[in-house]
Amino acid sequence: MLKAIGNICKVDRLGRIVIPVKIRKMFDLAENSPLELFVEDDKIVFKKYLPQCTFCLSHDDLVEHKGHYVCKKCIEELSK
Numbered sequence: 001m002l003k004a005i006g007n008i009c010k011v012d013r014l015g016r017i018v019i020p021v022k023i024r025k026m027f028d029l030a031e032n033s034p035l036e037l038f039v040e041d042d043k044i045v046f047k048k049y050l051p052q053c054t055f056c057l058s059h060d061d062l063v064e065h066k067g068h069y070v071c072k073k074c075i076e077e078l079s080k
C-alpha cells in the first residue's frame with residue numbers, strides 16, 4: 001500500500017528530482033546508491049536496488065564478476 005509522506009517534488013529540466021533527507025535516511029540511501037524504477041498504472045516507484053545472483057536470484061553471499069553477480073553457492077555448484 002502506498003503511503004503519502006506530505007512531500008511534493010518537482011522534476012527539473014533535466015528530469016531530476018530530490019528525494020527528501022527524511023526518506024534518504026529512512027532507506028539508508030547515500031550518494032550514488034542505486035535505485036531501481038518501476039511503473040504501475042499512474043505510479044512511479046523507486047526501490048533500493050539489491051543485486052541478485054544471475055542464476056538463482058539470491059541476494060546473499062554475492063561475488064561480482066564483470067558486472068554480473070553470482071552467489072557463492074552457485075559458484076560452488078559451477079566448479080563441480
Ligand SMILES: [Zn+2]
Pocket residue numbers: 053054055056057058070071072073074075
Ligand atoms: Zn546463486
